Amino acid sequence: MNYLKNKLFLFAGLLVLFVVRTDAQNGMHFDNEHSFLIPMLENNVMKGHAYVYLLDKISKDSNSFVIQVFDEYLHDLGEKKFIIDSKFSFHAAVFNGVNIVTKFVKAHEAVRYIVFDQKATIALDTTLEIKLQKVDKTPSDRSFRATPIFAVNNQGILDYLSTVSEGKNSTTVIYLGNDNKIWQNTYSALHPSNVQLLMADKRFVVNTVYNYEPTKNFNDVQTSVQILSAQGTKLAEVSMFKNDSISIYPISADIQKNGIEVISQFTTRAHEFSRIKYGTCIHVIDFSGTIVSQRFNEFTSTLAKDSVVKKYKLMTFSYLYMHKAIKLKNGNWLVAAEQLLRTKLRIRFGINHSVIFNKKSICLIEVDEHADVVKIHVEPNKEDGVKVPKKYYRRPQGGAMVANAKQGLDINYFVKDDKKDEENISFVFTDYNYHTKKLSLGNLLYKNGVIKTDRFVIPKFKTYTRVGIFPARYGHVILIKYDPRLGSFDFDNIKFNN
Amino acid sequence: MIIWAGKLQIMKKIRFLFLFSFLLCAGYLHAQYTSDYDPVKYSSSGYKMSEATFNKKLKIPYNTSDPAMIKKFNQYLYILYRSYATESKEKQFIEEAFIKNYLETILDIVTAKNGLKEEFEIVCTRYAVPNAFNMGDNKLYVNIGLLEQLENEAQIAFMLCHELSHQLLFHVQDAFIAEEKRAKDKAVKKQIRDINKAKYNKLDKTFQFVKNYNYDFAKYSRANERSADSMAVVLLQKTDYDLREGKGLMEILDHIDEDSTKIDYHTYFDKDSVSIKNEWIVGKKPALTFSKKKAIEFDKDSIKTHPNIPNRINMIDSQLLLIGYSHSGKKLFVQPKATFDSIVSVSKFEIIEAYQKRKRYAAVVYYGIRLLSAYPENKYLYKNISIALNELSKAVKKHTVQNYIPIESDEDFSEGYNQLLRIIDRTTAEEFDALVKNFITQYYSKISSYPEIQTIYNELSKK
Numbered sequence: 001m002n003y004l005k006n007k008l009f010l011f012a013g014l015l016v017l018f019v020v021r022t023d024a025q026n027g028m029h030f031d032n033e034h035s036f037l038i039p040m041l042e043n044n045v046m047k048g049h050a051y052v053y054l055l056d057k058i059s060k061d062s063n064s065f066v067i068q069v070f071d072e073y074l075h076d077l078g079e080k081k082f083i084i085d086s087k088f089s090f091h092a093a094v095f096n097g098v099n100i101v102t103k104f105v106k107a108h109e110a111v112r113y114i115v116f117d118q119k120a121t122i123a124l125d126t127t128l129e130i131k132l133q134k135v136d137k138t139p140s141d142r143s144f145r146a147t148p149i150f151a152v153n154n155q156g157i158l159d160y161l162s163t164v165s166e167g168k169n170s171t172t173v174i175y176l177g178n179d180n181k182i183w184q185n186t187y188s189a190l191h192p193s194n195v196q197l198l199m200a201d202k203r204f205v206v207n208t209v210y211n212y213e214p215t216k217n218f219n220d221v222q223t224s225v226q227i228l229s230a231q232g233t234k235l236a237e238v239s240m241f242k243n244d245s246i247s248i249y250p251i252s253a254d255i256q257k258n259g260i261e262v263i264s265q266f267t268t269r270a271h272e273f274s275r276i277k278y279g280t281c282i283h284v285i286d287f288s289g290t291i292v293s294q295r296f297n298e299f300t301s302t303l304a305k306d307s308v309v310k311k312y313k314l315m316t317f318s319y320l321y322m323h324k325a326i327k328l329k330n331g332n333w334l335v336a337a338e339q340l341l342r343t344k345l346r347i348r349f350g351i352n353h354s355v356i357f358n359k360k361s362i363c364l365i366e367v368d369e370h371a372d373v374v375k376i377h378v379e380p381n382k383e384d385g386v387k388v389p390k391k392y393y394r395r396p397q398g399g400a401m402v403a404n405a406k407q408g409l410d411i412n413y414f415v416k417d418d419k420k421d422e423e424n425i426s427f428v429f430t431d432y433n434y435h436t437k438k439l440s441l442g443n444l445l446y447k448n449g450v451i452k453t454d455r456f457v458i459p460k461f462k463t464y465t466r467v468g469i470f471p472a473r474y475g476h477v478i479l480i481k482y483d484p485r486l487g488s489f490d491f492d493n494i495k496f497n498n
Numbered sequence: 499m500i501i502w503a504g505k506l507q508i509m510k511k512i513r514f515l516f517l518f519s520f521l522l523c524a525g526y527l528h529a530q531y532t533s534d535y536d537p538v539k540y541s542s543s544g545y546k547m548s549e550a551t552f553n554k555k556l557k558i559p560y561n562t563s564d565p566a567m568i569k570k571f572n573q574y575l576y577i578l579y580r581s582y583a584t585e586s587k588e589k590q591f592i593e594e595a596f597i598k599n600y601l602e603t604i605l606d607i608v609t610a611k612n613g614l615k616e617e618f619e620i621v622c623t624r625y626a627v628p629n630a631f632n633m634g635d636n637k638l639y640v641n642i643g644l645l646e647q648l649e650n651e652a653q654i655a656f657m658l659c660h661e662l663s664h665q666l667l668f669h670v671q672d673a674f675i676a677e678e679k680r681a682k683d684k685a686v687k688k689q690i691r692d693i694n695k696a697k698y699n700k701l702d703k704t705f706q707f708v709k710n711y712n713y714d715f716a717k718y719s720r721a722n723e724r725s726a727d728s729m730a731v732v733l734l735q736k737t738d739y740d741l742r743e744g745k746g747l748m749e750i751l752d753h754i755d756e757d758s759t760k761i762d763y764h765t766y767f768d769k770d771s772v773s774i775k776n777e778w779i780v781g782k783k784p785a786l787t788f789s790k791k792k793a794i795e796f797d798k799d800s801i802k803t804h805p806n807i808p809n810r811i812n813m814i815d816s817q818l819l820l821i822g823y824s825h826s827g828k829k830l831f832v833q834p835k836a837t838f839d840s841i842v843s844v845s846k847f848e849i850i851e852a853y854q855k856r857k858r859y860a861a862v863v864y865y866g867i868r869l870l871s872a873y874p875e876n877k878y879l880y881k882n883i884s885i886a887l888n889e890l891s892k893a894v895k896k897h898t899v900q901n902y903i904p905i906e907s908d909e910d911f912s913e914g915y916n917q918l919l920r921i922i923d924r925t926t927a928e929e930f931d932a933l934v935k936n937f938i939t940q941y942y943s944k945i946s947s948y949p950e951i952q953t954i955y956n957e958l959s960k961k
Contacts, residue, residue, distance in 0.1 A: 040786075047785040055793065056701040069788035073905050078788035095786065120789035418785075454927075456897050475924075492900050497927035 037070075037478070039471040040095035042153055044326065044416040044425075046072050046473040050093040052102060061086055067093070067102060067116060072473040074493065080120040088112055097154035098178050099123055108132050111161065113176055124180050133162040133169055152200045154178070155230075160195060171195035173207065175232055183232030195226070198253035198262065203230055204287070206260055208250040209237070221247050225262055227289060236289025242296070245269050248281060251335070252325035259286040263333045263367070265322040266296065276319055277301075280335065282371045297371035312361055312378045317342045320363065326414050328366070329423050332374060334446055336412065336427055337363040339378075362412070362429050364444050364451055377451040379444060381431045417474035423448055426496070428477055430469055439467055441477065443496040454498040463488060535847045535878035538594035540624070544587025549576050558636055559616075561668035567675055571634075574674060578635050582621075589855070592622040592642070592848065597841055601640065603833060604655050608662065611736040618662060624852040626861075628754045632661045634670025642852070646845035647750055650830040651838050652743035656730055663729035669722045676718070705794050712801055719803040727810055731817050740828040744814045752807040757912035759868050763921065766867060769940070772932035778924045779917040781908065850882055859893075860903040860922060862886035864915045880941045881948050887934040888954045894927050931961070 038050045051068040058064050063086045068079045088104035095101075104112040108131060115124040150158040156177035163172040163186065170188035173195060187195050187209060194210040207226040223240045240248040240262075250264040261284050268277040279298040286292050299320065303309045314320060324336040339361040359381065366375040412429035427444040442455035458467055461481050470478040475496050482489040547555075553572055560568050585591065592598070601620045609618065619637045626643040633639070638661040640654075648654055664670065680686055693703045727744070734741055763774055805813075831838060846869055853861040866883040873879060893899040899922060904911070906919040922930060935958045938951075945951045 042785075057698050059698050066793040068793075069786060071784040071786055073784075073907075075784070075905075075907060075909075077784065077786055078790045079793040080789065080791075081793035100788075116788075118787045120791065493905065494897050495894070495899060495923060497894060497897070 037470060038093045040093070040100070041415070041471070042095060042097050042151060044414050045418050046415055046471065047095050048072055048077070049074065050095070050100060050102075052090045052093055054090070055081060057086070058083055059086075063088075065090065067100070069100065069120075078120055080116060080122075082114065082122065084112070084114070092149050092159075094149040094151050094157055096151040096157050096178065101149065101151075101157050101176065103149060103159065105132065108134060111159075111174070113157075113159075115176075115180075124176075126176075126180075126182065128174065128182070128184070130161060130172060130184075131164045133164055150197050150200065152202070152205075152230075155202055156181075158197055158200055158205060160197065169193075173197075173205070173228070173232075175205070175230075185228060185232050185234065187226075198225070198250055199255055199260075201230075201255045204228065204235075204255055204260070205230065205232075206253045206255065206262075208240075210249075221249070223248055223250060223264075225250060225253070225260075225283075225285060227260065227285070227287060235287060236285075238283075238285050238289045238291060240264065240283070242266070242294075251322060252327070252333070254327045259284050259292055261327075261369070263325045263335070263371075267319075275300075278319065280322065280333075280365075280367050280371050282333075282367070282369060295369075295371040297367075297373070299373070303373060303376075306373075306376070308376050308378055312339070312380055314339050314361065314363070314378065318360065322365070324412075324414060324427075326416075326425060328425075328446075330449075331369055333367045334425060334427075335365045335367055336414070337365055339363060359431070362431070362442070362444070364427055364446065366446075375451070377444065377453075379429075379442060379453060379455065381440070411469055413471050415471060415474050424474065426474055428469070428471070441469060441479070441494075443475075443477070443498060445496070445498045447498075452498040454496045531843050531847065531876060532873060533875050533877060535876060537851050538592055538597065538844055538848065540589035541586040541591040541593050542589060544583045546580055546583045549573075552576050552579055559668075561671050562675055567678060570678060571671060571674055575635050578633055582635075582637075590624050592624060594844070596837065597622055597844065600833060600837055600841060601654065601658070604651065605638070605658055605662070607737050607739075607832065608655065608659055608733055612733050614666075618665065620658070624848060624855075626849045626852055628751075630657050630661050632664040632670065634665065634668075634674070636665060638662060638665070642845040642848045644754075646842055646849060647754055648842065649746065649750070650743060651832060651835075652739040652741075652828075652830050653747040653750070654838075655737065655739040656734055656741075656744040656747050659730035659733040660726050662733065663726040664722065667722070667725060667729060669726065673718070673722075701794075709796060712796060716801050716803050720805050723804050724810075724813060727813060728817060731814060731821075735821065735823070738827070738829050738832055740825050740830055741814075741818060741823055742825055742828075743830065745811050748807050748811045748814070757914065759912060759914045761864075761867055761914040761917070763867075763917060766940070767921075767933045767936050769936040772929060772936060774921060774933070778921045781906070781913075781916060781920070847878065850879070854882055854886065857889070857902055859886035859890045860915075860918055863890070864918050868914070875944070877945050877948075880945045881951055884938045884941070884945065884951055884954060887937055890922060891927075891931050891934045894922070894930055934958070935961070 038052070039046060040048050040050055049070040049072075051070070053066055053068075055064045055066045062083050064081055064083045066079050066081050069077045071077055084104060085106070087106045088110075089107075090102065091105045092103040093100060099118070100116045102114045102116070104114065106112070110127050110129050111132070112127040113124065114122060117123045150160075152158060152175075156175055156179075159174045159176070161172045161174060163170050165172070165186050165188050168188045168190075169192065170186050171194060172184055172186045174182065174184045176182050187193065189209075189211050192212045194212075195207050196210070198206040198208050200206065205228040207228065209224045209226055211222040211224075213222065225238045225240060227235045227237070229235055240250060242248065245268055246266050247269055248264045248266045250262050252263050254261045261282060264281050264283070266279060266281050277298055277300045279296060279300065279302070281294060281296040283294045284292040300315060304315055309315055319340045319342070320337045321340055322335050322337040325333045328334055338359050341360040361381055362379040364375075364377045364379075365373055368374050412427065415426050415428065417424040417426075423446070425446040427446070429442050429444070431440045431442070438460075439458045440455060441458055442453065445452045445454070458479065461467070463481075463483065466482055468480045468482075470480060470491075472478045472493060477494050477496070479492045479494050480489070481491065553576070556572060556575065558575075560571070562568060562571075598620065601622060605618060605620055608614075609616075616636065621637050621639045622645070623639055623641050625641040627641055628643040628647055630638070630640045630644055638658055640657070640661075644657070645654070648657075689707055693700060693707060696703055731741060731744060734744070763779065767774055804810075846865075850862055850865050850869070853859075853865065863883050863886050866879045866886070870876070870879055870883075890899060890902060893902055903919055903922055906916040906923065908916065911919070921933070925933065938955055938958060942951070942955055946955070
């Protein structure tokens with residue numbers, strides 16, 4: 001542990017850079033590109049952490065890197081030094097159930113994947129010449145791509161790249177299998193678009209596609225669900241369309257025996273200052289791309305009289321932003337949502353009007369196969385100051401969030417324990433209180449149908465001016481304390497009580 | 499010089515008188531630990547004299563005639579003295595007379611038999627790490643963590659002779675002088691300059707430089723250890739202590755980190771309401787492996803500062819053969835065995851006291867429960883375990899328990915300790931609180947006279 005601390009201390013400078021970038025993005029976002037201690041999960045179960053760093057400049061054309069791997073307890077499992085072209089920079093690392101895949105990028109030109117087996121030998125080293133989009137130094141709503149590499153268990157990885165194809169901005173999906181087979185599938189459209197993964201298994205890859213047709217005052221988003229075979233062939237694409245006045249945003253999918261169940265959030269298309277109607281919907285799509293069934297549940301009407309909803313005023317000038325969902329063993333969905341309270345309309349001459357939202361509550365909603373709400377748990381958060389940009393786009397995958405928290409401290413994620421006979425799902429979240437300047441850290445634990453909360457305010461530290469968190473093993477969270485000015489740095493492995 | 503020697507003799511006599519009176523009560527002390535234990539006396543004075551006064555009082559021989567080097571070494575000794583004074587104020591040193599006198603008597607025997615006129619001081623520290631050391635300041639430091647593992651007085655004598663040899667052979671002083679010379683060495687300076695200027699492979703070059711330095715240092719250190727062992731045999735040969743215990747000491751050191759104690763936590767924590775679940779104590783296999791190798795690695799043998807224990811044993815063996823050693827008339831104990839036993843027992847209890855002071859609460863619970871097998875009626879143990887458990891429970895609730903416990907590790911800790919760490923780690927706050935309550939209520943009748951335990955018990959009863 002001490003060794004690890006010392007080692008990481010050396011790279012506090014790197015962390016400072018990381019903080020500067022993530023402030024503009026989304027807090028200490030679970031974004032592999034910017035993490036220096038990368039959590040490696042398999043089916044939301046923490047398996048370990050990887051740490052990749054530049055060791056030395058070997059020559060004009062080559063650099064040496066080190067990959068260091070830690071287990072879930074942060075015990076050092078070993079290191080491997082390797083040398084690559086100096087034009088490549090490290091981007092991500094992921095454990096795919098068998099091997100550890102690292103990704104290096106040569107700006108605008110190529111992607112290189114180096115696969116390490118668990119004996120720390122290089123199993124595969126391959127470079128793909130792909131024209132990549134330029135990365136904004138300060139990512140905007142649209143250019144922000146929160147798509148960490150997705151591990152298809154024991155089979156390979158899926159990587160979603162923002163590329164340029166025939167002069168158009170596109171999304172290229174790359175699959176790298178454990179048998180060293182690679183395929184790629186490129187999606188390009190007239191309007192700005194974004195392809196994200198909903199779910200993948202050994203048979204299918206299910207993506208969601210967002211096509212943006214921005215207007216002056218609201219976002220017109222058309223979405224669809226793509227079904228690809230595990231070999232990369234596009235089997236079907238289903239438009240998630242109900243009528244002109246509704247937008248459907250897929251959150252997650254479950255690949256079943258006879259079809260795919262997709263859970264989405266839908267909203268009515270409305271002017272940003274008017275009241276938005278929203279709810280969840282569940283589509284069952286067969287493998288040929290036909291919608292077998294669809295259920296809609298409009299929260300704004302069905303839940304209006306719910307006692308919990310009334311108690312916490314979830315529907316009063318509010319919008320529930322549902323961004324993550326996880327399939328439960330009982331067939332239901334557990335959806336993580338945030339209540340965004342519209343507090344005021346800011347009118348400034350010469351500048352576009354904007355709406356200020358405050359993140360009021362964090363909710364876990366259990367939704368059954370008919371999209372009906374079985375249970376709703378609300379974790380209230382008073383006076384939280386989160387400004388939501390005027391226009392925002394959804395990033396349902398891998399922990400992406402809509403809101404930009406002040407101080408960049410907003411993060412949340414699902415993590416499960418590895419017990420097969422029980423269902424323990426932990427939803428870890430942070431909330432930064434804009435007014436009191438305190439960061440609160442919490443764990444909503446879904447344990448066999450019961451939700452228990454453990455939440456506490458992180459104390460201020462004398463020697464560290466900033467704190468942040470990183471995902472750790474189930475029941476724990478890594479709290480990082482640092483001082484960007486002094487470069488001092490430390491972390492704690494905090495245990496939740498529930 | 500004669501006057502000084504005379505003073506030394508008088509002081510030695512006074513020490514013997516003190517020792518005699520304490521020896522009388524030693525047997526009583528040992529018997530007492532079965533039911534309770536009173537922590538021994540600790541140092542409390544943190545008096546720091548000025549550097550000028552310190553230098554005036556300093557009476558140590560030097561292995562160099564270079565006044566600049568002597569001045570620098572004196573500065574080092576003054577820094578050492580200041581840190582000693584600070585630690586003394588923090589009660590890090592044991593001042594209990596019967597322990598000090600026992601150790602000093604051994605040293606006096608060695609110095610008297612070998613005609614050594616210098617005065618050396620023994621410092622018994624409260625550190626749990628099994629170690630003894632010399633810093634070149636005429637003090638021989640002995641940790642309680644080492645004392646609790648020893649089997650007889652002859653082993654203490656060998657250990658003291660070894661540390662005394664480091665002092666007599668100027669090992670620390672020589673290392674200091676060598677370091678100073680190295681820092682001024684033109685070739686070394688050039689090497690550092692070259693590394694700074696290097697555009698590529700900077701780290702590799704730095705590593706090579708550090709590696710060579712470490713290998714040289716370790717080689718030098720191993721040679722020093724061998725000569726200290728050798729001189730220890732020479733020093734001890736003239737006393738009545740059995741020299742073969744030098745080998746006994748080495749064998750203990752060889753296995754000093756091994757701890758195969760099995761603790762049945764169910765006995766202490768289970769009750770009808772809550773009992774320890776199997777899943778709380780069973781270790782998990784890591785989901786990942788990754789070669790266990792370092793990207794930049796030192797050769798393990800080349801970096802060792804001490805020779806291998808079997809080599810040291812062989813060396814002592816051949817030395818004994820060379821001098822034609824006969825153990826007839828040699829003793830394991832010169833002083834009463836009961837006093838030695840008391841010191842070992844005190845060391846065991848003091849380890850708990852040291853952990854309690856450093857807020858290593860899980861260690862207090864583990865060592866406390868481990869000691870309970872030998873002292874099942876000892877109130878001190880029950881009291882300290884209860885206090886530590888209560889502190890852990892409070893820390894769990896405050897989400898600060900990581901400040902008081904390490905993360906389980908098969909490599910670093912025994913299975914018994916890991917099991918305790920797992921229990922703390924895998925239980926919820928309520929579950930752990932219930933286990934704490936089980937322990938305290940189960941043994942409350944034994945420790946109910948302590949006010950602090952009463953307070954804890956009352957708080958627990960309210961829940």
